[in-house]
Amino acid sequence: MFIATLVSDQEAASGLELLNTPFMINALIAGTLIALASGAIGYFVLLRDLPFATHAVAHIGFPGATLAVLLGVSAVFGLIAACTIGGLAIGAMGHRARNREVVTGTVLAFATGLGILFNSLGSAQTNLLTNLLFGNILAITTDQVVVFAVIVAIVLAVLALIGRKLLFASVDPDVAAARGLNTRALSAVFLVAMSLIIAISVTVVGVLLIFALLVTPAATAIRLTAKPTLVVALASVIALVSVWGGLIVATYQPWPPSFVITTIACVFWVLLPQLARLRGPVAAPQIATQTASS
Amino acid sequence: MHDVAVHRGKRLIWSNATFDVPVGSFTAVIGPNGSGKSTLVNLLLGGIKPSTGSIDVLGAPTRTGNPEIGLVPQNHSLAHAGSILCRDLVALGLAGTRWGVGLHGRDLAATVDEALAAVDAQSFGHLRFGEVSGGQQQRISIAQALITKPRMLLLDEPLSGLDLAGQVDIVELVHHINHERGVTVLFVTHDLNPLLAHIDSLIYLIDGTPEFGMVDDVVDSGLLTRLYGTPVQVTRSADGCVFTRTE
Incomplete structure (x- = not known):
């Protein structure tokens, strides 16, 4: 129903038939691409203690998008440029910034303020604001899908190449550096990859709901399994189910997809670890005896 | 010196x-x-x-x-290492400097078993690093340092x-x-x-x-x-x- 309101011929537009409309196909492809990348990115975001940084980078992307529109460029390119700069800035601040939530929060607020300024100087579209803040997966164009596919392919290829080194540098930075890994370079490469995926994820769930796609699925998966490759795969599946679920539910209900996507991700986060505990009570007692016997 | x-x-x-x-x-x-x-x-x-x-x-x-040279660092940060398995942390000591993904492979598993045995840590190698005691964490850190046979x-x-x-x-x-x-x-x-x-x-x-x-x-x-x-x-x-x- 939410989607039906966007289609001019409302009589013909109902239920699953909508899945064949061009904007729905774009939405499904874009959502799938982002879900595939968000599993791996989300895992390293958690390992590297960067959840707040993802939030900050998304907010820094916001003025980039409104400035781009003000200058007559596509909002997506503004997002990509500003997020990447934001990610690199966080990398440049290094360990000092990670614990300084006040610094990050202040920059985040300032960026959001700038975003509103640029928007008011331009067309002052509330539509643009809503789409940026809360996402609008149904507004994704075919051109954007192509850009997303290229970005996701590059990011996944890079992560496939550096994954093991990045894992070592993330969980064990001191030993990784001692063993000769360039932890700073790995960090910079990851932050750029993360920023690119944040930029394109903003189009789906928006600046304010970025957590639901980039952090929550990985946080759910990491509680279910400890194997790095499994966490990544599971997180991607959870993100994928959230996005597809959001789109399908939106064909029947008068709810925006962003709401359904975030809700599914949150429900998984709450319920899946509980279900896993019910099914296999192995983990907890074993830990207790191991610790006691040491 | x-x-x-x-x-x-x-x-x-x-x-x-x-x-x-x-x-x-x-x-x-x-x-x-x-x-x-x-x-x-x-x-x-x-x-x-x-x-x-x-x-x-x-x-x-x-x-x-x-x-x-094998390093046992001052403190493995649990925020970062806590979620992964003890044996994966040990495996990273050897495989973590290589390109690619995953910590699989029979050779790697055998080498990790050997390193775990050297510090008497076989019984908790399959647990998450954050779930074992401080002493067990130090054993894992030592196993990780030993895996390159320093x-x-x-x-x-x-x-x-x-x-x-x-x-x-x-x-x-x-x-x-x-x-x-x-x-x-x-x-x-x-x-x-x-x-x-x-x-x-x-x-x-x-x-x-x-x-x-x-x-x-x-x-x-x-x-x-x-x-x-x-x-x-x-x-x-x-x-x-x-x-x-x-x-």
């Missing part, structure tokens, strides 16, 4: 360091907080360069990524946060590794007591210069009182052990 001085930024950490640590020895590195113990570790790992002088480790100049082991405050029994366990384990494998051990600590029964020598950092000495020659009330900045007494018991006591 010959006439080495080291700076962090513009601040002189220590200087005039000239000593040789015998290969195969078990040496404690001791000094007050901020005296540059971790700097010494970092220097040996090639992470920082001396501002003057020269250092050779195992017959070669220091360099980063030397697999002949000729030298650097341990940076491995006893911090452990109770007395846990401290004795780790010291016994390190002694065993030193003794059985002939691995040269540098053991950074701020408390000498748990180590005294096993170390041959120590490097002590006081007044801006690291100095080296054999235990029997240098451990006396005068040195320890200078080190700790509080009166310390040395007592020799019948079985040759030395105990120090703060009054």
Whole structure:
């Protein structure tokens, strides 16, 4: 129903038939691409203690998008440029910034303020604001899908190449550096990859709901399994189910997809670890005896 | 190490360091907080360069990524390492410097099993690093350091946060590794007591210069009182052990 309101011929537009409309196909492809990348990115975001940084980078992307529109460029390119700069800035601040939530929060607020300024100087579209803040997966164009596919392919290829080194540098930075890994370079490469995926994820769930796609699925998966490759795969599946679920539910209900996507991700986060505990009570007692016997 | 001085930024950490640590020895590195113990570790790992002088480790100049030196870092951060399996953390010590993804492979698994067995950690290798006790975490860290079959082991405050029994366990384990494998051990600590029964020598950092000495020659009330900045007494018991006591 939410989607039906966007289609001019409302009589013909109902239920699953909508899945064949061009904007729905774009939405499904874009959502799938982002879900595939968000599993791996989300895992390293958690390992590297960067959840707040993802939030900050998304907010820094916001003025980039409104400035781009003000200058007559596509909002997506503004997002990509500003997020990447934001990610690199966080990398440049290094360990000092990670614990300084006040610094990050202040920059985040300032960026959001700038975003509103640029928007008011331009067309002052509330539509643009809503789409940026809360996402609008149904507004994704075919051109954007192509850009997303290229970005996701590059990011996944890079992560496939550096994954093991990045894992070592993330969980064990001191030993990784001692063993000769360039932890700073790995960090910079990851932050750029993360920023690119944040930029394109903003189009789906928006600046304010970025957590639901980039952090929550990985946080759910990491509680279910400890194997790095499994966490990544599971997180991607959870993100994928959230996005597809959001789109399908939106064909029947008068709810925006962003709401359904975030809700599914949150429900998984709450319920899946509980279900896993019910099914296999192995983990907890074993830990207790191991610790006691040491 | 010959006439080495080291700076962090513009601040002189220590200087005039000239000593040789015998290969195969078990040496404690001791000094007050901020005296540059971790700097010494970092220097040996090639992470920082001396501002003057020269250092050779195992017959070669220091360099980063030397697999002949195993590091047990000060504290594995549980926020970062806590979620992964103990055995995966050990596996990263070997495979973590290679391109690609995944920690699979039969060869790797066998090598990890071997490293876990060397520190008697087979029973908890399958648990998450954050779920095991502090002493077990140190065993895993040591297994990780041993997996490259290093000729030298650097341990940076491995006893911090452990109770007395846990401290004795780790010291016994390190002694065993030193003794059985002939691995040269540098053991950074701020408390000498748990180590005294096993170390041959120590490097002590006081007044801006690291100095080296054999235990029997240098451990006396005068040195320890200078080190700790509080009166310390040395007592020799019948079985040759030395105990120090703060009054």
